Amino acid sequence: MPENLKSELSPSFTFSQSSLQDYFDCPRRFQLRYIEHLAWPAVETEPVLENERRQQEGQLFHRMVQQHLVGLPVEKLTRLANSPDISRWWENYLNYKFELDGYSKYTELALNAPSGSHRLLAKYDLVAILPGHKAIIFDWKTYHKRPKDEWMAVRMQTRVYRALLVQAGAYLNGGLPIQPGLVEMVYWYADFPSEPARFPYNATQYKRDWDTMTGLINEIGNHRSFPLTEDDKKCAYCPYRSYCDRGGKAGALDDSDAEMETAAAEFNLYFEQIAEIEF
Numbered sequence: 284m285p286e287n288l289k290s291e292l293s294p295s296f297t298f299s300q301s302s303l304q305d306y307f308d309c310p311r312r313f314q315l316r317y318i319e320h321l322a323w324p325a326v327e328t329e330p331v332l333e334n335e336r337r338q339q340e341g342q343l344f345h346r347m348v349q350q351h352l353v354g355l356p357v358e359k360l361t362r363l364a365n366s367p368d369i370s371r372w373w374e375n376y377l378n379y380k381f382e383l384d385g386y387s388k389y390t391e392l393a394l395n396a397p398s399g400s401h402r403l404l405a406k407y408d409l410v411a412i413l414p415g416h417k418a419i420i421f422d423w424k425t426y427h428k429r430p431k432d433e434w435m436a437v438r439m440q441t442r443v444y445r446a447l448l449v450q451a452g453a454y455l456n457g458g459l460p461i462q463p464g465l466v467e468m469v470y471w472y473a474d475f476p477s478e479p480a481r482f483p484y485n486a487t488q489y490k491r492d493w494d495t496m497t498g499l500i501n502e503i504g505n506h507r508s509f510p511l512t513e514d515d516k517k518c519a520y521c522p523y524r525s526y527c528d529r530g531g532k533a534g535a536l537d538d539s540d541a542e543m544e545t546a547a548a549e550f551n552l553y554f555e556q557i558a559e560i561e562f
C-alpha cells in the first residue's frame with residue numbers, strides 16, 4: 284500500500300454521482316481516484332477483452348440514441364450498428380414506444396449546482412419535460428443482466444439525478460422550479476426493453492437526498508482519513524486491489540454486480556469525453 288497518501292480535496296473539486304458512489308462504497312477508493320488521481324493499475328473484471336468490448340458497444344449505442352434524438356436519420360445511424368448486441372439494442376430502442384409527444388427533449392444535458400462547499404454535477408442521457416406536468420429523466424443501460432429495482436433505487440445516480448433536476452432544472456421549465464412530485468427517473472434497459480425501472484419522486488425524498496448529498500460532500504471535504512471498506516466484496520472489481528492488498532485476481536462479470544458497477548464508473552468517465560459521431 285502506498286505511504287503518505289494525500290487527504291485534502293481540491294476546493295474546486297466538482298462532485299458527481301460517480302464520485303459520491305465511490306465514497307459511499309469505499310472511502311479509500313475515493314481517495315485513490317479523486318485525491319491521489321492514481322491510474323487504474325488493475326483490471327476490474329475478467330475477461331478483460333470481453334469487458335472492453337461491452338463498454339465500447341455501450342458507448343456506441345449511447346451515441347446512436349443521442350444522435351437519433353437530435354434528428355439524424357435512422358437509416359444512417361443503423362449502419363453504425365456493427366455487432367449483434369448493438370443491432371439488437373438499436374432495434375429494441377426503435378421499437379419501444381417512449382410516448383414523449385409534446386415533450387421538450389434535452390439530450391446529454393449537464394446540470395450543476397452548489398452543494399455544501401463544492402458543486403455537484405450530473406450529466407443526463409435524456410431529460411424530457413412537459414412544463415407543469417412531468418419531467419422524466421431517462422438513462423440507457425446496456426447491462427446484460429437486469430438489476431433488481433431495489434439495487435437501482437439506492438444508487439447514487441438515482442438520488443443525485445432526481446435531486447439535481449429539482450435543484451437546478453428551473454430553466455428547463457419556463458423558469459419555474461420543477462416540483463419533486465413531477466419528476467420520474469427511468470432506467471431503460473436495452474436488453475430488456477419492456478422492463479424499464481421507474482422511480483417516481485416526492486418532496487420528502489428530495490429533501491432527504493439533498494441533505495444527504497450536502498452532508499456527504501461536507502464530510503468528504505473535511506475528512507483526513509479515508510479507510511478501506513470493510514465489505515471486501517467491493518474489492519473484487521476494484522482497480523486498486525493491488526494498492527490495498529485485497530487480491531490480485533479480478534472479479535468475473537457474472538460473479539456479482541460487477542458488470543453494473545464497472546459499467547457505471549466507466550460510463551461516467553466516457554460521458555465526460557463524449558464526442559459527436561462524424562459522418
Ligand code: SF4
Nearest residue numbers: 309312511518521527
Ligand atoms: S480494493 Fe477495496 S479497499 Fe481498496 S480501494 Fe478498492 S474497494 Fe477500497
